[in-house]
Amino acid sequence: MPSTEILDALNADPSVQRRLRFANCVLRIETGDRRWLLALRDGKVASAAADETADVTIRIAPEAWAAFQQPVPPPGCHDIYAMAETGRADVTGDFLTLFRYSYVLKDILQQLATGRMFG
């Protein structure tokens, strides 16, 4: 599960708060042997219960995840959609949910990788 610091940073961000006002979904993020199951619910990002079903699952190749953490990531590893379009990540599930909350997803990924926000 993400650190408290990461969740606090996400939930303190005004754009995350605004975008999650009506959210109720679960995202699964996987890279290598790391797994995060996150609930976007009640206006916040929180760890989901282990038995919750993910609406969207994102699997990122470990090499791409490592490259994403660089100060200036190389082309194809600089964004989750770049990774998906170039075969470095696999996205499955409900695409309407994915597209609705992708800005928050990007913030989550940036926080997990670099401690920064996409925005």
Added chain:
Amino acid sequence: MTTVAPCFEPAVGRYITIDVEGRRNRVYVEQAGEGIPLLCLHTAGADSRQYRALMNDERLLSQYRVIAFDLPYHGKSSPPEGWERDDYLLTSDRYVATVMKVIEALGIDRPIVMGCSIGGRAVLHLALRHGPKFRAAIGLQSGLHAESVFNAQYSDEAIMNRPEAHGGEMCSMLISGLIGPEAPHKDRWETIWHYMQGGPGVFAGDLYYYFDDGDLRNGLVANIDTAVCPLYLLSGEYDYSAPPEAAEEVARHVAGAKYSLMPGLGHFPMSEDPERFLGYLRPVLDEIRARESGVAA
């Protein structure tokens, strides 16, 4: 009473009315500077504000008349009467006809045409169909075609404009990763903002040209005569939609086309990081000017 001079930027915006495919369109046009006309075409789902930095670059404006217009349905250009009964679809014929009508309405003589993304495709169609009418063509993020692993979702009744979605947020989100990671924060988010302001179905309608109708894998680009209309291709390295390899492919098919990579930039070079982009654009414009001088001499 003391009067203070207004602090206007150089760009002046006006409207023209053009007939395209039998429908009347009120089109917004901006221009700044004096010299060789440089006609700029915006990307899908956006508008002429993408060229705001070029419209404010003194060096450029001392040599070029920079002109940008909003396609019908985009920015400050209205959709034609009756739009509410139709789905908006941009076709190759409609796009080319619109550009040529704007040129005619403005009375521009042999502009350099520069376009990005769908505009980068359009310059190929324009060079192919109307080469002698242009001094040169500059394709930013050009390609013969485009594909996406999300194509099925894009075309799922235009997922970005379904009633249960916020169209502006969806459209902007879909392009937000196409911007280079070092783009200035302000310009990144201005670029994203433009996409948040598109009308319903407009981005999807433009993508019809980008993914389907404007496909140039038919061999026709080999007929572009670069002796008549020189073709320059500039590609941002972070663009995964119209990647550098796509422009390289164009260059392989068009004899005499000149291709350059733009390190550090993504899909929206002129908008996401204008200063970096101008560094790549100036030598191309200089070369076009030098060629013109040589031709004149």
